[in-house]
Amino acid sequence: xxxxxxxxxxxxxxxxxAFTQILTVAFMFIAAILPFSTLTxxxxxxxxxxxxxxxxxxxxxxxxxTDCIIALFAGISSIWCASLSLSGMLPSSVIDxxxxxxxxxxxxxxxxxxxxxxxxxxxxxTATFVSFTRQMLRKKRTNLVRNLSxxxxxxxxxxxxxxxxxxxxxxxxxxxxxNVIGGYIVTAICIFGIIVFSAMAYIWHKNEQYNSNCIKPExxxxxxxxxxxxxxxxxxxxxxxxxx
Numbered sequence: 001x002x003x004x005x006x007x008x009x010x011x012x013x014x015x016x017x018a019f020t021q022i023l024t025v026a027f028m029f030i031a032a033i034l035p036f037s038t039l040t041x042x043x044x045x046x047x048x049x050x051x052x053x054x055x056x057x058x059x060x061x062x063x064x065x066t067d068c069i070i071a072l073f074a075g076i077s078s079i080w081c082a083s084l085s086l087s088g089m090l091p092s093s094v095i096d097x098x099x100x101x102x103x104x105x106x107x108x109x110x111x112x113x114x115x116x117x118x119x120x121x122x123x124x125x126t127a128t129f130v131s132f133t134r135q136m137l138r139k140k141r142t143n144l145v146r147n148l149s150x151x152x153x154x155x156x157x158x159x160x161x162x163x164x165x166x167x168x169x170x171x172x173x174x175x176x177x178x179n180v181i182g183g184y185i186v187t188a189i190c191i192f193g194i195i196v197f198s199a200m201a202y203i204w205h206k207n208e209q210y211n212s213n214c215i216k217p218e219x220x221x222x223x224x225x226x227x228x229x230x231x232x233x234x235x236x237x238x239x240x241x242x243x244x
Contacts, residue, residue: 031046055223058215170233174187
């Protein structure tokens with residue numbers, strides 16, 4: 001009887017993970033295809049903020065409130081930096097009528113990626129330093145490696161989440177690609193990567209790598225790889241520019 005109950009509980013958890021991930025990606029895509037660039041950016045920021053809110057409300061990882069706050073600041077800082085990087089009008093094409101690359105438009109399109117990359121690196125360095133210092137200052141350093149790895153995982157995920165803010169500009173940019181096949185390849189690789197990342201949630205849940213006191217750990221675990229997938233969206237944007 002208990003085996004049947006556990007199997008049903010596991011199946012329900014997997015369904016919740018799949019539903020959460022599909023719904024989250026759907027909201028990000030809907031926000032990205034809204035008309036007007038300023039509206040899409042604001043809508044995407046709103047969705048990212050809601051994802052952070054749900055993730056920290058249902059904090060699935062081990063560690064205390066301090067670890068949660070460190071990751072929260074990493075996420076907020078990254079969203080702020082990404083929104084500033086994307087605040088200007090980005091070109092929807094970097095080629096002219098003769099299918100030649102216009103360098104000033106190419107540089108303008110690359111600049112937001114460069115700015116957020118620098119911000120992302122600085123945020124991760126700061127989060128790593130603060131997390132390590134926090135663990136060293138603990139009187140009882142039990143489960144130090146586990147707590148540190150969980151905190152850094154959350155920091156990387158929350159800092160990577162704003163990579164989804166580049167999705168609207170990628171969608172606007174795709175129709176102008178000279179190398180259509182290259183664009184399809186980049187898109188296929190990105191989608192495949194998101195699927196692989198999403199599967200990590202099932203592995204983590206199966207291995208019970210979550211906070212046992214959490215009400216709905218499967219929801220937080222489902223959001224974790226989606227947030228990490230922000231790096232894939234960012235990489236896809238760079239790939240689109242390179243194959244343009």
